[in-house]
Amino acid sequence: MKKIYYSLLLTLCVGVSGFSYALQDAKNIMESVKYRDQGVDRYSDVDLIQTMSDGFVRSRSLKMYEKEFGEERKGLLYFTEPSNTAGTGLLMYSYAEVDNKEDDQWLYLPALRKVKRIATNSKEGPFLGTDFSFADIERMRIADYVYTLKEEKENISIIEAKTENGLENPRTGYSQRIVHVDTDKNIIIKDEIFRQGRLIKVFEVVQLEKVNGFWTVVEAKMDNLVEGGSTRLIRKNTQYNQKLKDGLFNQRTLRKGLD
Structure with a gap:
């Protein structure tokens, strides 16, 4: 009887230990994604090509x-085309998670000549009408979710990310994500996004290239499963370690522009 008891106890301990390791391993993978080496700074030209559910296409x-x-x-995003969005800018500050401080975003609309801070509970809204939200283009926050490693195949790890209470994250509006990570490159190649148990959007990398020694997403898309349509993000002319000045990243640049 004692042998059976010890055997069951050992099995239980191994099972719990293995489960804890899987949880920790999943979080470690996500941290490797967030903190992967991308140089000191980087610059890209970006096209956002949106296809509506009725087939209408518009580009920015x-x-x-x-x-x-x-x-x-x-980060600083500065729109150049078309004319009705040229001059629009978005400034983003991502803080160290240990400080437990919400990241900041400021939007400048030239027609209003005013800088507006994006409130935390407004970041789930569409980014200038595209299928990306303001939260989607912000740097990920590891603390937003609890992670579970669901599957591993070759260099791909599939991780479930859920809010601790099962409710929507107030910043992103998402309650669950199924994230596919290329662990060789530490890049998310697919992200299935849920709200209240419903799959609402799917992000997927279309093309990866190595630029200046850094793996770079040169094309990705976001499919909107609620409203239909999708938005493609195409990155061009990417350059790393350009010695960008600190003064570029402030509200004055938003108002005055890059010239």
Whole structure:
């Protein structure tokens, strides 16, 4: 009887230990994605090509700048085309998670000549009418979810990310995600996004290239399963370690522009 008891106890301990390892391993994978080496700074020309559910297509072009400041990151998006969005800018500050501080976004609309801070509970809204939300283009926050490693195949890890209480995250509006990670490159190649148990959007990488020694997403798309349609993101002319000035990333640049 004692042998049976010890055997059951050992099995239980191994099972719990293995489960804890899987949870921790999943979180470690997501941290490797967030903190992967992308140089000190980077620049890209970006096209956003949106196809509506009725087949209508509209395009926007922008310049994207990002720079690392220790565990923090600052980003600037500045629209150049078409004329009715040219001059629109978005400034993003991503803070160290240890500070438990919500990331900041400021939007500048030239028609209003005013900088507006995007409230935390407004980031689930569409980014300038596209199928990406303001939260989608923000740097991920590991603390938003609890992670479980569901499957591994070759260099792909499939991870379930769920809010701790099962409700929608107030910043993203999402309650669950199924994330496919290329663990060789530490890049999310697919992200199935849920709200209240319903699959609402799917993000997928279409093309990856190595640029200046860094793996770079040169094309991705977001499919909107609720309203139909999709938005393609195409990154061109990407350059790393350009010694971007710190002063580029402030509200003054939003108002004055890049010239």
